Amino acid sequence: MARAGTPRFNGCMSELTLHHRNDPPRRVRHRAHTVVALAAGVVSGIGFLAILSVMSSIAYGDSVWVPFHRIAAMVMGPVALEDLDALQGRIVFAGLAVTIGLSALYGLAFSPIARALSPETAPWIGAIGGVILYSVNFHGFTELFPWMAEMREPVTLFSHAVFGGLLGACYWALREEPLEGSLAG
Numbered sequence: 001m002a003r004a005g006t007p008r009f010n011g012c013m014s015e016l017t018l019h020h021r022n023d024p025p026r027r028v029r030h031r032a033h034t035v036v037a038l039a040a041g042v043v044s045g046i047g048f049l050a051i052l053s054v055m056s057s058i059a060y061g062d063s064v065w066v067p068f069h070r071i072a073a074m075v076m077g078p079v080a081l082e083d084l085d086a087l088q089g090r091i092v093f094a095g096l097a098v099t100i101g102l103s104a105l106y107g108l109a110f111s112p113i114a115r116a117l118s119p120e121t122a123p124w125i126g127a128i129g130g131v132i133l134y135s136v137n138f139h140g141f142t143e144l145f146p147w148m149a150e151m152r153e154p155v156t157l158f159s160h161a162v163f164g165g166l167l168g169a170c171y172w173a174l175r176e177e178p179l180e181g182s183l184a185g
Contacts, residue, residue: 033111033175040114040170041107045099048163055155067151068095074145081147106133107167114171122168130164131157 049071053064063085072094073080080091110129114122134157142149 033115034108036171036174037107037111037114038104039107039174040111040167041104042100043170043174044107044163044166045103047166048103048159049096049099051162052156052159055159056153059155060153065092068092070147070151071095071098073147074098078147103163103167106163107171110164110167111171114168117168119169119172122172123165124168126164126166126168126171127161128164130160130162130167133164134160 049067052067056062056067057064065087066084069080069084069091072091075098076091076094080094110126113125113129117125137160138148138152138156
């Protein structure tokens with residue numbers, strides 16, 4: 001057993017690292033941060049979709065299923081847009097799957113930024129990131145998905161800002177300890 005601060009081999013002769021006996025190896029910390037980033041993205045994505053669905057229904061009189069249909073059409077094609085008010089399991093599942101998948105990726109992309117911010121600042125910077133994401137999604141990708149242009153509405157913009165804020169907040173809430181190199185700890 002190696003003493004604190006003494007060299008120790010990690011099972012591979014070419015990988016010599018210094019460990020304190022209470023510090024987890026770097027790859028373990030990296031995996032933990034990846035899981036936190038993915039989980040923060042998923043939680044924020046579900047929150048985003050719930051807010052978008054409910055607020056669109058209240059503000060515009062749409063069915064709560066309309067956002068699911070429009071998002072599902074990204075992978076299912078125009079068939080998902082045929083009856084926007086209908087509750088169709090496969091379309092709702094596809095819309096949820098696309099949202100969760102993209103949200104997890106956004107969580108991974110945002111995690112280095114959140115990591116460098118304090119827990120108090122990360123939600124605000126995340127909200128700004130959500131507004132930028134809205135701009136990219138609804139002004140850039142509408143060439144590929146023209147039906148998404150119909151969602152260029154204040155509720156969609158607000159939902160994206162909330163998504164980003166949740167992403168920043170969830171990243172820090174799901175963390176067990178401050179990361180080295182962050183401004184927070």
